[in-house]
Amino acid sequence: MDEKDWKQERERLNDVLDVIDTTAEKLQERKGGIKDRVLDLRKNFWEDVTVNLDEPDDVIETQASLKQQAELLSERERSHGQLSEQLKTLARLKESPYFGRIDFQEQGEQGPDKIYLGIASLMDEQEDEFLVYDWRAPISSLYYDYPPGPAEYQTTEETVSGDIKLKRQYIIRNSQLKGMFDTGLTIGDYLLQSVLGNNASTQMKSIVATIQKEQNQIIRNEKNDLLIVQGVAGSGKTSAALQRVAYLLYRYREVLSSDNMVLFSPNPLFNSYVSTVLPELGEENMQQTTFHEYLDQRLGGRFDIETPFAQMEYYLSASQQPEYETRVTAMTFKAGTQYKKLVDQFIEALHTGGVEFRNVTFRGTVIVDKESIAEYFYGLDPVMSLPNKMEATAKWLLKQVDKYAKGQLQEDWVLEEGQLLEKEDFLSVYQQLQEEDASSDDPYYDFVREEELLRQKVIDDNFYPLRQKLKRRRFFHAEKTFHKLFDAEVVVDGVKLPENWPEICRQSLELLEQRKLTWEEAAPYLYFYNRLVGFQVNRSIRHLFIDEAQDYSSFQFAYFKEVFPSSRMTLLGDYNQAIYAHASTGQTLLSPKMGAKHERITLTRSYRSTRQIVEFTKALMPGGDIIEPFNREGSKPLVTEVSDQQKLKQQILQTIKGYTGADHQTIAIICKTMEESQEAYQLLREETEAKLMDEETHTFQKGLLVIPAYLAKGIEFDAAIIYNASAAQYYRELERNLLYTACTRAMHELAVFSIGPMSAFLQQLPEDLYEKA
Numbered sequence: 001m002d003e004k005d006w007k008q009e010r011e012r013l014n015d016v017l018d019v020i021d022t023t024a025e026k027l028q029e030r031k032g033g034i035k036d037r038v039l040d041l042r043k044n045f046w047e048d049v050t051v052n053l054d055e056p057d058d059v060i061e062t063q064a065s066l067k068q069q070a071e072l073l074s075e076r077e078r079s080h081g082q083l084s085e086q087l088k089t090l091a092r093l094k095e096s097p098y099f100g101r102i103d104f105q106e107q108g109e110q111g112p113d114k115i116y117l118g119i120a121s122l123m124d125e126q127e128d129e130f131l132v133y134d135w136r137a138p139i140s141s142l143y144y145d146y147p148p149g150p151a152e153y154q155t156t157e158e159t160v161s162g163d164i165k166l167k168r169q170y171i172i173r174n175s176q177l178k179g180m181f182d183t184g185l186t187i188g189d190y191l192l193q194s195v196l197g198n199n200a201s202t203q204m205k206s207i208v209a210t211i212q213k214e215q216n217q218i219i220r221n222e223k224n225d226l227l228i229v230q231g232v233a234g235s236g237k238t239s240a241a242l243q244r245v246a247y248l249l250y251r252y253r254e255v256l257s258s259d260n261m262v263l264f265s266p267n268p269l270f271n272s273y274v275s276t277v278l279p280e281l282g283e284e285n286m287q288q289t290t291f292h293e294y295l296d297q298r299l300g301g302r303f304d305i306e307t308p309f310a311q312m313e314y315y316l317s318a319s320q321q322p323e324y325e326t327r328v329t330a331m332t333f334k335a336g337t338q339y340k341k342l343v344d345q346f347i348e349a350l351h352t353g354g355v356e357f358r359n360v361t362f363r364g365t366v367i368v369d370k371e372s373i374a375e376y377f378y379g380l381d382p383v384m385s386l387p388n389k390m391e392a393t394a395k396w397l398l399k400q401v402d403k404y405a406k407g408q409l410q411e412d413w414v415l416e417e418g419q420l421l422e423k424e425d426f427l428s429v430y431q432q433l434q435e436e437d438a439s440s441d442d443p444y445y446d447f448v449r450e451e452e453l454l455r456q457k458v459i460d461d462n463f464y465p466l467r468q469k470l471k472r473r474r475f476f477h478a479e480k481t482f483h484k485l486f487d488a489e490v491v492v493d494g495v496k497l498p499e500n501w502p503e504i505c506r507q508s509l510e511l512l513e514q515r516k517l518t519w520e521e522a523a524p525y526l527y528f529y530n531r532l533v534g535f536q537v538n539r540s541i542r543h544l545f546i547d548e549a550q551d552y553s554s555f556q557f558a559y560f561k562e563v564f565p566s567s568r569m570t571l572l573g574d575y576n577q578a579i580y581a582h583a584s585t586g587q588t589l590l591s592p593k594m595g596a597k598h599e600r601i602t603l604t605r606s607y608r609s610t611r612q613i614v615e616f617t618k619a620l621m622p623g624g625d626i627i628e629p630f631n632r633e634g635s636k637p638l639v640t641e642v643s644d645q646q647k648l649k650q651q652i653l654q655t656i657k658g659y660t661g662a663d664h665q666t667i668a669i670i671c672k673t674m675e676e677s678q679e680a681y682q683l684l685r686e687e688t689e690a691k692l693m694d695e696e697t698h699t700f701q702k703g704l705l706v707i708p709a710y711l712a713k714g715i716e717f718d719a720a721i722i723y724n725a726s727a728a729q730y731y732r733e734l735e736r737n738l739l740y741t742a743c744t745r746a747m748h749e750l751a752v753f754s755i756g757p758m759s760a761f762l763q764q765l766p767e768d769l770y771e772k773a
């Protein structure tokens with residue numbers, strides 16, 4: 001690239017910056033004008049409305065006038081809001097107007113078009129030419145998908161073919177052109193190198209300038225309702241998912257908003273970690289939640305729901321406890337399709353009998369007893385669905401309650417309670433009397449009518465909670481009905497039950513009776529409950545994203561499909577990072593055998609860690625040879641065996657010192673469990689400023705952190721220290737995955753310690769992959 005190129009590019013950049021400035025000035029002026037008008041409108045709102053309530057026609061006219069005025073005001077307020085958004089985007093563009101360019105010669109056209117790509121589009125002052133194209137525009141996909149040479153892109157109407165003559169990248173910071181280079185096949189290894197070489201951040205960054213071709217396939221994917229992404233650790237799954245949200249918001253901006261999208265993420269810490277990416281791109285964040293939060297909203301009032309982390313903690317550290325094996329088998333079995341089949345069969349059987357009902361009582365008197373409810377329920381047309389039967393029964397019961405309530409009107413207690421009503425209630429009775437125009441000349445009539453109204457008020461108030469309960473289907477006992485699933489006499493047809501099913505049943509009942517819902521039972525129970533009363537279907541969600549999808553069970557997935565029937569789904573995950581007990585059977589949502597019709601994209605390139613760290617971590621996994629490191633050099637991981645905890649402490653302190661000296665700003669000591677994290681924290685707290693991260697931690701900070709591996713999921717650190725990767729700690733297959741997950745959090749440095757002999761997973765690694773201390 002010669003001086004002439006630099007001169008031209010600098011001049012162009014200055015021209016674009018001028019346009020940004022003038023556009024911003026114009027918008028600012030318009031915004032000021034609108035603001036004045038909004039203030040005026042608010043001030044004079046009532047003066048500009050004709051208020052006349054004399055005749056019915058006048059009332060209608062007044063209403064129309066009010067509506068018109070309110071619409072005008074909100075329309076102005078909206079344009080004011082939109083202008084503010086546009087100004088924010090311009091401010092972001094000014095900082096760095098574009099990051100790439102392609103010169104594209106369309107077939108049959110003369111001379112190539114210069115297409116500059118940025119985070120938003122910008123037009124020239126005459127508004128007839130794009131100075132910058134939004135990275136999500138159809139033509140921009142050329143930049144991500146092709147090296148120079150023949151290329152094509154898809155618009156909504158057609159495929160446009162041509163030739164890319166040039167592909168160039170820019171580094172523009174603070175409105176200054178700091179660097180540029182022409183690239184070949186991949187989008188500048190150089191730029192990617194420099195981005196990936198930076199220190200880890202406590203917030204995820206947008207990757208629009210360096211999206212890789214295979215990631216672009218995920219971002220712009222529109223073919224299937226179900227997209228499954230299996231990507232190795234650090235391959236950019238989460239990054240691609242977030243850019244995909246931004247892309248969809250752009251592509252369907254007329255019909256889709258951030259409220260129509262939801263991301264299920266592994267933990268609240270992760271939620272805050274990714275929360276800045278979309279705002280950085282000028283988009284609002286989608287809804288974000290965790291599955292536990294979601295279940296807790298639905299069932300939290302009735303049960304104490306175990307968190308997935310508590311389940312994991314139990315799985316990893318309670319092996320000495322009685323009944324451990326039973327519980328672990330339950331974790332696996334209840335996550336799978338066989339258990340779903342069992343629950344489905346159980347629900348089917350409830351069509352003919354088995355639902356437990358409650359007496360409907362009022363002040364200790366049974367209005368309708370449970371036997372009569374059962375008789376009514378099971379007397380309904382057998383072809384009706386269970387939710388319809390529930391609805392019909394609720395209606396019938398409400399009628400019975402109404403009848404009973406009428407009968408109570410003249411009872412003494414009603415009058416007695418009437419005396420205790422609040423002043424406001426008397427006032428409202430009085431007002432009602434006046435409205436009825438009943439305050440006749442006959443004082444006796446007034447007296448009688450007043451008492452009647454007071455009695456009615458007492459009855460309404462007293463029966464309100466009961467009516468609400470009936471509407472919420474509390475006339476049947478969901479929990480007791482569910483307990484029957486674990487009764488010996490449940491008939492199962494074609495379900496492969498685990499050998500220790502009787503023990504599982506006993507344990508399940510014990511837990512349920514204490515109102516404890518284990519993590520493996522939570523989704524099945526909610527599914528069961530909804531099959532009885534009807535699913536609260538959410539049709540407003542159009543796109544559902546599930547990150548770390550390998551951690552969800554097929555039962556949970558089945559639940560998602562019921563609740564979000566109108567939603568497209570993107571599942572992203574890595575089966576090598578499956579760490580929950582149910583994955584021990586080898587089946588996860590990402591397994592190639594997934595039944596539903598779907599498209600599958602596999603990412604094998606790992607961007608997060610240095611080549612040396614990737615070579616080390618890939619060797620930990622069977623089949624890991626498909627993992628390709630991105631070429632970024634660093635030092636080999638360090639593996640150290642020590643004899644006891646005091647030696648471990650010395651070594652870790654020394655390693656931390658080295659890392660801090662090398663300017664690494666986020667250093668994580670990753671432990672197997674929370675229990676071990678507490679131990680590590682106690683060991684180091686006096687000599688360091690370590691912070692302990694737990695389930696309750698919602699934001700992640702710089703510095704030295706002590707964290708269990710399952711909370712570090714999805715997050716990355718400049719340097720990772722594995723606290724104790726000993727043979728005693730990591731030996732089961734899922735612990736291999738846990739160790740892999742922990743090690744793959746490191747971007748630049750990795751140190752693995754072990755008290756006593758190291759885990760067999762490490763022992764089998766070729767020795768040239770690490771330095772041994």
Ligand SMILES: Nc1ncnc2c1ncn2[C@@H]1O[C@H](COP(=O)(O)OP(=O)(O)OP(=O)(O)O)[C@@H](O)[C@H]1O
Binds near residue numbers: 205237744
């Ligand atoms: N195209 C890219 N350009 C720049 N950085 C990238 C790109 N793709 C991925 N990265 C970086 O690689 C790191 C890993 O990305 P991300 O967290 O999205 O991966 P992941 O597949 O979700 O990882 P894991 O499964 O290990 O949690 C991040 O720092 C991300 O910014």
